[in-house]
Amino acid sequence: MYNVKSKVATEFIDDGEILESLEYAKQNKNNKKLINEILEKAKEFKGLSHREAAVLLECELDEENEKIYKLAKEIKQKFYGNRIVMFAPLYLSNYCVNGCTYCPYHHKNKHITRKKLTQEEIEREVIALQDLGHKRLALEAGEDPVNNPLEYVLESIKTIYSIKHKNGAIRRVNVNIAATTVENYRKLKEAEIGTYILFQETYHKKTYEELHPTGPKHDYAYHTEAMDRAMEGGIDDVGLGVLYGLNMYRYDFVGLLMHAEHLEAAMGVGPHTISVPRIRPADDINPDEFTNAISDEIFAKIVAVLRITVPYTGLIVSTRESQKTREKVLELGVSQISGGSSTSVGGYAEKEKEEENSAQFDVSDTRTLDEIVNWLLEKGHIPSFCTACYREGRTGDRFMQLVKSGQIANCCQPNALMTLKEYLEDYASEDTKKKGEEVIKNEIPNIPNEKVKKIVIENLENLNEGKRDFRF
Ligand code: SF4
Ligand code: SF4
Secondary structure (H helix, E strand, O other): OOOOOOOOHHHHOOHHHHHHHHHHHHHOOOOHHHHHHHHHHHOOOOOOOHHHHHHHHHOOOHHHHHHHHHHHHHHHHHHHOOEEEEEEEEEEEOOOOOOOOOOOOOOOOOOOOOOEOOHHHHHHHHHHHHHHOOOEEEEEEOOOOOOOOHHHHHHHHHHHHHOOOOOOOOOEEEEEOOOOOHHHHHHHHHOOOOOEEOOOEOOOHHHHHHHOOOOHHHOHHHHHOHHHHHHHOOOOOEEEEEOEOOOOHHHHHHHHHHHHHHHHHHHOOOOOEEEOOEOOOEOOEOHHHOOOOOOHHHHHHHHHHHHHHOOOOEEEEOOOOOHHHHHHHHHHOOOEEEOOOOOOEOOOOOOOOOOOOOOOOOOOOOOOHHHHHHHHHHOOOEEEOOOHHHHOOOOHHHHHHHHHOOOOHHHHHHHHHHHHHHHHHHOOOHHHHHHHHHHHHHHHHHOOOHHHHHHHHHHHHHHHOOOOOOOO
16 A cells, blocks of 8 residues: 555555556646646646656657756756766775676676775775866775675775875765665764665566565665665665666656655655666676667656656766767756766776776766866856765755755855866866866856855955865
């Protein structure tokens, strides 16, 4: 029985409710009146229910679809402006005891190179990442209590935060590790992680169990209830995601939104971010085997409807996607992207040798961080290296209140300008620097608050003189 507040996975992700929602969406996919009513509701910027979102996703009417895209762009502008926050993944270890059939790290795969970074190697990776200009990382590790116990992850986080190389610093470490206990989540919180990210992969229980035939991840309930435990452990910024291409995308789309609604209803705060990964080729994995892969068109529609449905949740797209796809979804609502990424264990300090292969998936957007920053500037976005909120204690419901009232924009845009300036001074190529300085100059008059504007101008001067790390 569907119960949004229940702590039981199969009750807050109720199969019957998902199927009924999909049926409702199918029946109403050309119901112009209903679709326009939903769009009117969405214009209040308070979000939509999973059922309403399912109708928009199904909509086949050209005119209404245009309205969906237009509204997604408006919401993106209203809440996030032009800034795009940059991050990079850091793979600590690809040892894994799970049997996920779509991931090359599954324990039966004997032809990838298994690696686990030592603390010295992590230091080298972090220095390489700092030298690129990164300030925000997403830590990745397989599940392996012997090779990658929590203590190893905690020690690694400590190492990462401790490294100060030239003007570099990693200021926010988000963590993407397997579902764990409340006690372990508490330890991650104490280690000052940013967001805890865990992808559900699919919300369809039977498919989930088939895709995870062995290992602790096989347990659907333990995995699906992980975010509740994380929040109980004090982590109030959590990141959701499904891996599109594993199951019916419609089913997973509705399940994901029900999960978001559950967190808000039961824990008081919705997800901080939602990622939209699509399955990619990798060693031992052929995406053609996953017949539910989605087209670029549907992918864009998913991003647009998510933007409308959960206006307060950041949307993340990785280098799994090509430049062309990323360009399209950036304007439709994506607020965070990775850049210059390596999906190998230890791929930043030194490129992998030809005979080695420790990558989790093939990167589609292979450009360097500087090339991506340059391209974002050209396209009218402001690449941002901001990490201010969590460092200022703006997390969980405090953060959500600021986003909902629109006040966060008073921080995001100035922080984007100041952190971009820092990047331009320390890491950018000549051409990127020129473009970036121009964007900063043009954006300053757009800061609405005169006091904030004055401080930004002063801080930009300070940055010119070598001072660093300003934030609102
Ligand atoms: Fe291990 Fe995660 Fe890959 Fe599954 S998806 S095999 S848990 S690294
Ligand atoms: Fe993100 Fe907060 Fe910085 Fe805005 S001010 S970009 S919400 S960290």
